[in-house]
Amino acid sequence: MHDLTAIVADITEEMQAAPDRGRPADYIPALARADVSQFGMAIVTADGSVHTGGSADEPFSLQSVTKVFALTQALGRVGDQLWDRVGREPSGSAFNSIVQLESEQGIPRNPFINAGAIVVSDVNLARGAPRAALAELVNFVRYLADDDTIAVDTEVAASELETGFRNVALANYMKSFGNLRRSPEEVLDLYFGQCAIAMSCRQLAMAGRYLMAAGLNPTNGHRVVSEARARRINALMLTCGHYDASGDFAFRVGLPGKSGVGGGILAVAPGRASISVWSPGLNAQGNSQLGTLALERLATRTGWSVFARGAVADS
Structure with a gap:
């Protein structure tokens, strides 16, 4: 021991x-x-x-650490169908890179780079609104941690929304390939809020x-x-x-x-x-x-x- x-x-x-x-x-x-x-x-x-x-x-x-919990949710929603839209391979590129999306037809390499996590957010939106989907994720993390005090840092969420231009580009680029079902604005609303969980x-x-x-x-x-x-x-x-x-x-x-x-x-x-x-x-x-x-x-x-x-x- x-x-x-x-x-x-x-x-x-x-x-x-x-x-x-x-x-x-x-x-x-x-x-x-x-x-x-x-x-x-x-x-x-x-x-x-x-x-x-x-x-x-x-x-x-938490920023990208929340991608683990969001992925868990998405797999619960659609199971292995998720892998039709997101890969499972290391990217070898920076977390916010757009380079591979062109040659790979808008399919991100994995769910932990930003592009992949944005697709996961699209799945988790399903038929709901971004605010409701974010509340569902926060409640899920609270359940896992056995702690109801966990919340979103609204200052960080606003800061991300103001400066997240690369993520806006990634979302729009994947939308052009048909790999986002909802609008990029809705998906990013959930994604930025998710990253701001503290x-x-x-x-x-x-x-x-x-x-x-x-x-x-x-x-x-x-x-x-x-x-x-x-x-x-x-x-x-x-x-x-x-x-x-x-x-x-x-x-x-x-x-x-x-x-x-x-x-x-x-x-x-x-x-x-x-x-x-x-x-x-x-x-x-x-x-x-x-x-x-x-x-x-x-x-x-x-x-x-x-x-x-x-x-x-x-x-």
Whole structure:
């Protein structure tokens, strides 16, 4: 057994002293003011114990981490039909790149790049209005985290709407190929609101437990997704969750993980733990500089990499 309390304390101390902290996402004005001195970490294990360090209870903008929960919703709505409109391959390109959409007929490479997540938002709109669809997603995350205080940061949502020109271009481009059913304006209304959901490390680690627990919600034992679907979401997180740095993250950390430009990362050790880290300073690929380093240290100390012998616990 690992002494997770001591491990988290050690990693937190190391991250708080780290000299290279990255830069915040300054192209979104509401995120540009983020304090890169902050670092938080939370681990929720399969037996329900919680281990936290640093600013683990400080809310932050989830940004692309919400794509995991939105994808879960979309798969619940349309199942494998989703893969007719979104691929399952790493992109090898920046998260907001438009380059591949031309040659691939408006079909995004995967649901975790911006173009793919915009299509997922289109699916989740179904026949409803953006506000209702966003409320449904917020309620879903609250249910997963067992916390009704989770909400959308309206300042961040407004900031995204004012500056999200690349996402507007992506939506319109996919619409031209017939890969959006609703208007780009409606889809982006949901997408920008989704990205502005704010949570703490503790809340995020709690929300990710179903991916650790083979699709079950540990709070009540209810099934969120099938075991097979949980495994496939984890596979996509491992191969596509860090954009054009996904291979490097798998090499260094070896856990399914999804990052966001708010500085958060949700990581999963299947059968063992749901993990969240946050530090708003980003590296060149738009992933948390210290969050990535902290997860690498955690995987080394615990042996939880999915590539390690005996790393995945029986579920």
